[in-house]
Amino acid sequence: MAVNKNKKTGKWDFDGKIYFKGKVIHSYRRSGFATKKEATRAEAIYRDEFNLKKVMLPSLQELVDRFIPFWKTQVKPSTAEQEIKVYNKLIRELGEKDFYDSKVLQTYISECDAKYSKRYVEKIYFSLTRLFKFAILDGIIETSPMVKVYKDARAGEMKKEMNFFEPDQFEKYLSCIEDQRDRAMFSCLYYMGLRKGEMMALQWKDIDFKKNTIRIDKTVITLNRTKSNPATPPKTKNSYRTISMPKQLVHELAAYKDIAKDFSFYSLDAWVFGDEMPVSAETLRRKNKQYIAEANRRGYELPEIRIHDFRHSHASYLINNMSAGFTDFDIAKRLGDTVETLHNVYAHWFKAGDQGIIDFMNSDN
Structure with a gap:
């Protein structure tokens, strides 16, 4: 503890150190006091109010x-x-x-x-x-x-509209992909509505070409993943499911399997989209951007969508076509979600569906 007069400013300063168990845990200095008495009193208050526990808190x-x-x-x-x-x-x-x-x-x-x-x-x-x-x-x-601490509830804020591919847009997107593995990979995301990690975790033994189904029972995570354990159980109990493939996807996967059979690492336990490890999330993002850019270079004017938006695209397509005889429960089961989640997250329509409502309303007047 020390109170000194600053020769340059003519004001009084105080400085000192605070010890805990014989070690300096805090050094301090304050300046600009008019009198020695003020500086002395200010230092006493500073030391009295010093919160030792606060200084000792972890970073x-x-x-x-x-x-x-x-x-x-x-x-x-x-x-x-x-x-x-x-x-x-x-x-x-x-x-x-x-x-x-x-x-x-x-x-x-x-x-x-x-x-x-x-x-x-x-x-x-x-x-x-x-x-x-x-x-x-x-x-x-x-x-x-x-x-x-409070956060802005944003009660009046409208939910940001999701980007997604309509069927004709996905066809244009797919037409820009020559690599058969990539065609099968993005078709799997679009036609099955899989989560990114679920698609990455697919093994050939999960695909049944006789029944035209895919079994979902694991997901890939990117945190500290190793060759011995790149996959974990899926997100929720609802995520365990076996779902049917449409003909378009069966064709793309079968064509890719004919090529994959010649790979040295091919087996029923091999990752469908990968080698010794599943395809990485970064590779997916990079390739998706690449193909969208190529599609737009050709003048297709596709929206910029994320990998997860392929799932939104699939859900929206099904919701828009529920008149075909399936229900919201069927859609939720296919996506590995609950009906409540389906309603909360995917309650949006394709432009064609919205226009159909307007056409009906106009014709009904």
């Missing part, structure tokens, strides 16, 4: 490192993988700030609200909430700073 990186092993015991690997991505983002953006301060967290969430979708902000918000709940359970803190 965000340390807290996340303690939390993740616990979280992996509570959720599926794919869920943990997504959570880790969020925490890595938080470490980059909040690591140097006092993230135990609710005001700092509120500012951060408000900034996220201005930049990201409602769904993504919710993911960030609840990831922080889970992290501090763990900190309480682990005896690190007594109360969560998140109890004073």
